[in-house]
Amino acid sequence: MCGIAAFSATSESELDLGPLIESMISLMHHRGPDFQNFSVDKEAKVGMAHARLAILDLSDKANQPMISQSKLLSIVFNGEIYNWQELRKKLEMAGVGPFVTQSDTEVILRAYEHYGTDLPIHLQGMFAFIIFDKRNNSLFCARDRVGKKPLVYTETDNGIALASEIPPLLLASPKSMLNKSALATILLHNMRHVPDPDTAFSAVSRLRAGHAMTIQKGRIERIWSYWRPTIKTTPVSTQDLRGAIEAAVKRRMIADVPIGAMLSGGVDSTAVVALMAKFTERPVQTYALGMDADDEDLRRARSVARQLGCEHKEYYFDAERQFEIFRDIQKTYGEPIALLPLVHSYELCSAIREDGIKVVLTGHGADELFYGYTGHARTALVTDALRYLGFLRPLARLLPRTLRSGPVALLAEQPGRRKAALYRGYERRDWNQVIQPKARKALLNGAFRECEYWGAMLAKPEYIDESNFIALMMENSHSVTTAADLPAMMASVEMRAPFLDQELVEMALSIPYRQKVPNSRDLSRLKYALKLAVEDLVPNHLLYAPKRGFGHGIQEKDVLLGPWRGIANDVFAKSLDAEGLFDTKAIQKLWNRQIAGDETVSWGFIAKLFTIQLWLQEQ
16 A cells, blocks of 8 residues: 556656656655655656555565566556455466565566556456556556545646645646636535546546556556446355455455454444454454544444454544644645545544554445445335336426426436436535536536446446445545545555455445345345345344444534534635635525524535635635
8 A cells, every 4th residue: 555656758848757756755655654766767758656555575675666577667556456366376377477576566567568458357456556668658557446546647738647646746737727617516415525537626637446547658548447347147145245245354354564443333344343353363453433432333333342352442533633634634635525534534543553553444335335324225215116107207308407306307317327317406406505606607517427427337227226336436435435545544554445345346236226225114124135144243233223324423513513613613704716616605604504503504515615615725
């Protein structure tokens, strides 16, 4: 788990790459404090840099940038490849070798020699990498299937810069303008981040999950998707699912450093910790955070840790310290991301790192894949209704698009485009609140675009499956993949999420929705297929307990009305219009009405405004 950076200059560029690439990687020291290095090929005008968090093969031989024995290839890589040992054996049988390290990085490099740009389909794990191929002076980049590892890039007059985070790219493109559409998209419905491939800066883009890119002499040559989920045609049994979960946890316990776990006392993290305890003879070191000692999350976690014989530690919310962490998260991420639980994750990861642990397992992704949120019960009912009312679709399509909203929009659209239609409708509700009328006309709805993009990849008749694939890949990525990378990397910790395993993801997507939500009125049966698979691992009183998300006891409303109220008053009083985007008077009025008890909009919307304004004011 690391930080990576690279620059491919154009033929005409006279840029001195050494100082630039060294400065870029220094901004990501937190991602890899064990070793930093960079290299520059002056002839090819390519620079590469790496900040290493050593997890596998702790020797100097595994440092990066790693150069092939032929001297024709080099790589910088962030992530973990869980099938690297099997892939290495396959390569050796094909005559590739010899290998000189026990690292997955070398396997990626040698596999590129063998497979070329088909390489990503052979990798199982979380990854973002950049390979320099001196044979044609090109860069080949790829990101894992669901986007657990980030990769951002910017096109400049001198060439293309790439990195794990946005701030290093601003060194290469210091005059980047705000992307107003991206900032406005954060305000829509469930969005709490800028959806890929956009960022808050018009000149900076993020490579989509499951995509690859080639760069030739400082210019993008091609970007393409190398992955579509494979839906299994044979039924997935409870035994199949359990076997996949066990294999996913076991693969993520391979490391040359100590491993711990985050434990909330919910179904997902409890199942992961129970399997970890099964696969190791040492007590699992577990960590939990809540509002105070009476927090229900902490009580649940304590109970599980006691039952499993874990070495357990718990931590409590500190408003002042956690606001500073919240600010640091926005600075490190480089754009607004309005998710309070990121703060809790960082707090825990810092404690984990202080205990000498570099790797931590979590339950991220299970709710999105197995339908564990209360909203999934409603979406299942909507899915049923759409199936029964399909005969009304021709009538719904006769209505002008401006009159299509909610269920009517879903009924009128074809599979793959239904959630996009909802996000088109959210513009009027959410943007009209605080976006200036003149600015609204020029905005592009990034959530609508990405709903269409990902929806087309899984255009199943069942709306809930379309909706939640989009949630996994785009809508909820702030709480799934970004949450599994950003706060951990800020604390120099690698976070591994077994439920985001490639095999497990495709298996979950293949399970019929009514096996996950058998009864929309019985919320204790949400995520039912998963609960059946792990019922012997989770105490019954927790298995069917009411759903509580991570940090449930620390709500945005309570924080903004309580310990952060003075800060919020100041932030909203100083609201910025972001070059004509926001109506600052409307924002201030909305806040004043909200704190007076007239909760005109959701506290989630207020929290998003607060985050965006805080970020703008600290630029």
